[in-house]
Amino acid sequence: MTMPVNALSSALQQMQSMAAQAAGGTSQAAPEGSGAATAGGFASALKASLDKISGDQKTAIGESQAFELGSSNVSLNDVMVDMQKANVGFQFGLQVRNKLVAAYNEISQMAV
Numbered sequence: 001m002t003m004p005v006n007a008l009s010s011a012l013q014q015m016q017s018m019a020a021q022a023a024g025g026t027s028q029a030a031p032e033g034s035g036a037a038t039a040g041g042f043a044s045a046l047k048a049s050l051d052k053i054s055g056d057q058k059t060a061i062g063e064s065q066a067f068e069l070g071s072s073n074v075s076l077n078d079v080m081v082d083m084q085k086a087n088v089g090f091q092f093g094l095q096v097r098n099k100l101v102a103a104y105n106e107i108s109q110m111a112v
Helices: 006-022 042-068 076-110
Strands: none
Touching: 042 076
């Protein structure tokens, strides 16, 4: 079962907003092309990972729909493998988000 990565993207935007507030900036997240977002490349790497997870999910859903419609060039094996790839990618993204939230909470408690 695949789930959208909107929750991960939303969490990333919230963390960027909180980081900007903590740094004394505005409550808006830094623009994607700004130096803050690309300084270490972490934000762009995270976005690329989220895009890859989303793409894998869309591919798996497309193949499963093609299989359900009886397409002769899609086998059940391919559908199952792609669904598992999408699921593993989503679970990985979810664990990364959980670690980022935990790290943010730990850092924010240090400042108090």
